[in-house]
Amino acid sequence: MSVLCSRQIRLKTRPAGIPAADHFELVECDMPAPGIGEILCKTLYLSLDPYMRGQISGRHISGTIDPGDLMRGETVSEVVVSNSPDFEAGELVCHYGGWQTYSLTTAEGVSRVDARLRPASLALGIMGMPGLTAYAGLFYLAEVKPRDVVLVSAASGAVGSLVGQMAKIQGCRVIGIAGSEEKCAWLRQVAGFDGCINYKTQPLSDALRQECPDGVDVYFDNVGGAILDAAMDQLAIGARVVLCGLMAQYNTDNVLPGPTPATIIRSRATVRGLVVYDHFDKQQEFLDRVLPWLEAGKIKYREDVSCGLAQAPAAFARLMQGRNFGKTIIKVA
């Protein structure tokens, strides 16, 4: 193998509030050499996800990223050198390769990318971890039923857009909450949502009463904060609420309180917390069930792709500002 250098993006300083590109630094380092049982992977696509902000704050269950640490993240990578019997050079794999051009790993935690996924970056988005999040939340935690009124926040994101489209396929009425007219238009016109509320321009409680006059049966929450409060006020009797993300809180030092318990009591709601790590055993079931919908054109998706590892900090800052539109992907190689 020729002497190559690898590039990494590390956390430089811990941001207060929304991160900016200069909270990160690009570092060149020696190409890692695979030892016994190890695999050297070349990063093709890197996934940027909101939960990373929690890792930077030390408030995510998957652990903390400190200044000086390599930024962690899921990647689609090509095996370059394999000293493992489980993988061969040239195979496409999915693993937590991090924000770097090359990564070294053992076979543990590495999975092959399903050959049906084109582009392979789908393995990071609606057919990957965010997709499994949507699937487990909607079918296992919310126990969605036909004719449910389903409300989802951060609706144009990878999780939210799949939640809504799967609910439509189940025969639900689906309302999204998103942060721009462009996103709302896409959700209504392309993704087939029955309605979409732009929370930046519409009074949310009024809009919810108008869009969901008989109440919300399933609320899939990706944000917390004021949007969660407003949604809880509009729950139907017997509603199911999936708490999945806390975008409203990621960029603050404060811990935002939750909705008043009275909303849960009054609606006899069932509120559940979702951590996708609990549901990895459903990955194959998820693929087998949802991929045919994608292949049949019943599920639309958007990717927000930036080219080059060096773009990752700026793309992450945009994601944290809600200025992404679709799944945030860095095309690394």
Place this chain on the structure above:
Amino acid sequence: MSVLCSRQIRLKTRPAGIPAADHFELVECDMPAPGIGEILCKTLYLSLDPYMRGQISGRHISGTIDPGDLMRGETVSEVVVSNSPDFEAGELVCHYGGWQTYSLTTAEGVSRVDARLRPASLALGIMGMPGLTAYAGLFYLAEVKPRDVVLVSAASGAVGSLVGQMAKIQGCRVIGIAGSEEKCAWLRQVAGFDGCINYKTQPLSDALRQECPDGVDVYFDNVGGAILDAAMDQLAIGARVVLCGLMAQYNTDNVLPGPTPATIIRSRATVRGLVVYDHFDKQQEFLDRVLPWLEAGKIKYREDVSCGLAQAPAAFARLMQGRNFGKTIIKVA
């Protein structure tokens, strides 16, 4: 029938904060005369319950009590005159007779007091609506299992003390939260709780970590507010939380926020709102299952009895201050 007068207690002015006796007034009025199909009942026992404060504020799902209105409440009464084929004079019945010495009702909503209940006031406490609340919450909403660590607030009350004792019978470890040493001692020494935290004298979070080092599997919340927040911070993975009462909020004009969603996500908890009205179909099952435990001495209870209807306002004020000890009952006749 001789000409008798009936006495009623009505709401005089709507209190801000904790009600005092002078927010109510005692009124004498003519004895009501039963019409066709109606029953005249003499009140023996009147139940005072925390939810009544919500009715006074107009924040309870069962409706609002305005100044000038008769205070509503569940009673054990004796049928004095019956023009209904369903009941005979002399029978003991349970219904929403209100804060008055005599009440007039149709047969609807009136049930016979099970003859096994001695004293009959049990039909208002642990073998009545509060008991059914505890039963439905613990078995149907929390789906309690042997060896669960069960935490309950307002633990010496009618709901809380039965929750804890039924959980003990199921083979759980049970910790209570109560507001005096006397209550905690009774829960530990008489009701058989494994532990009890006096939230007025112990730092609650520290005490919870000490009493429930492996986390709380079931939290039965009767209070909301800071106690709910502290309990949510100590949940075990897969915890179930029953939201049943909001004592911390009843006497404020503010709507208290709830616990941060992060606690629910981190613990993958299932949080459910309990309204006992949904579970009246389980009343017979509840009696058949729990009454034998009571008769066998496996369940202890306390009543906080005041004699005379005129004592109801002061007793209600004490209940709102947490100064009652056990189920608050007014012995009216």
